[in-house]
Amino acid sequence: MDTFDAIEARHSYRGPYLPDPVPREDLTRIMEAGLAAPSGCNKQTTSLVAVDDPQVLARLRATINPPLKRENAPAAICVLTKRVNAYRDKCFAVQDYSAAIENMLLAITALGYASCWYEGHITDDDRICDKMSAVLGVPEGYDLVCYLPVGRPDRAVRGVAKKLPLEQRSWFNAFGRTEA
Amino acid sequence: MDTFDAIEARHSYRGPYLPDPVPREDLTRIMEAGLAAPSGCNKQTTSLVAVDDPQVLARLRATINPPLKRENAPAAICVLTKRVNAYRDKCFAVQDYSAAIENMLLAITALGYASCWYEGHITDDDRICDKMSAVLGVPEGYDLVCYLPVGRPDRAVRGVAKKLPLEQRSWFNAFGRTEA
Numbered sequence: 123m124d125t126f127d128a129i130e131a132r133h134s135y136r137g138p139y140l141p142d143p144v145p146r147e148d149l150t151r152i153m154e155a156g157l158a159a160p161s162g163c164n165k166q167t168t169s170l171v172a173v174d175d176p177q178v179l180a181r182l183r184a185t186i187n188p189p190l191k192r193e194n195a196p197a198a199i200c201v202l203t204k205r206v207n208a209y210r211d212k213c214f215a216v217q218d219y220s221a222a223i224e225n226m227l228l229a230i231t232a233l234g235y236a237s238c239w240y241e242g243h244i245t246d247d248d249r250i251c252d253k254m255s256a257v258l259g260v261p262e263g264y265d266l267v268c269y270l271p272v273g274r275p276d277r278a279v280r281g282v283a284k285k286l287p288l289e290q291r292s293w294f295n296a297f298g299r300t301e302a
Numbered sequence: 303m304d305t306f307d308a309i310e311a312r313h314s315y316r317g318p319y320l321p322d323p324v325p326r327e328d329l330t331r332i333m334e335a336g337l338a339a340p341s342g343c344n345k346q347t348t349s350l351v352a353v354d355d356p357q358v359l360a361r362l363r364a365t366i367n368p369p370l371k372r373e374n375a376p377a378a379i380c381v382l383t384k385r386v387n388a389y390r391d392k393c394f395a396v397q398d399y400s401a402a403i404e405n406m407l408l409a410i411t412a413l414g415y416a417s418c419w420y421e422g423h424i425t426d427d428d429r430i431c432d433k434m435s436a437v438l439g440v441p442e443g444y445d446l447v448c449y450l451p452v453g454r455p456d457r458a459v460r461g462v463a464k465k466l467p468l469e470q471r472s473w474f475n476a477f478g479r480t481e482a
Contacts, residue, residue, distance in 0.1 A: 123304065124304065124412075125412040127305075128305040133340075151306070153468070153472040156472075157468065158309050159404060162422060163422075164465075168471070169472065170471065170473070171473050172473070173474070175475045178476070208422065212422050214422065216397060220397040221403065224340075228405075229306065231305075232304075241397065242343075258476050285344075288330075291350065292330075292351070294329075295353055295358045296358070
């Protein structure tokens, strides 16, 4: 799929999903796309765990309370970060994993799958992410920060987020200037 | 350009650039790609200022000390963020602008241009970003967080960041597990 088409077609899909398994080859391509993203000072702070074992998926979902309604994808990718400094006291781990996630969302879209960036729901004060980490055997030093379902969407796109017009968020040569 | 090709071809290019101007149409497409990125609770915290006026570019560059060697691109995009909360005390502005930047880097690559994500250099303790904001008339409430040159590269790619092998950063069904 063309890059601009994937960027335009990507949207947050909250399920339901078809049960068709996602081939390992596709999960690998999606993870390769994620890990191809840049990172501050090339510290490569992002790591990934793809999950396609139904038992592991079920154990992960059991940690999510309240559950993600209709999220029944046959696979998922969990995003891990190491919050190490790129230099001195400067850490770009959030930038690093966010760029990786966006790459994966575009790869997921280009391959005909759907997904949704679930972060706040699992990293909130009840720390669902730590329970997910325990399921996956994630060692100390890594934080699980995002859960990305991967699967074929079971219904037409609806409820795509409405965005402000371009001229309210982008300008030329000075803030607020849309003319040359 | 195919999505996976753009993801693979994107790299941090530190100049020099050819002087050919970047058409407004291309800058607009790049900014549209950036603003198509998702944002936490759709708060759309990211805004953009494209700069193609040579005088404004010169004033921006004059704020960058030490200067970015060989960075002489004919255009640039400055990334602004509003650090508003998505809900309660949770702010996803860094995630939002990072996803937008990655989309723009892919769009830049797909259109045959080069760029580099300059963030730490301008947001460091000497706050070059605030001087850049003053040049662009950015009002209070917005932080300038990234400077993306846009132009045709003037030399072959070299010095592309080396990355760890996939099996050291991605696994299946459990941390560190590469086998089924």
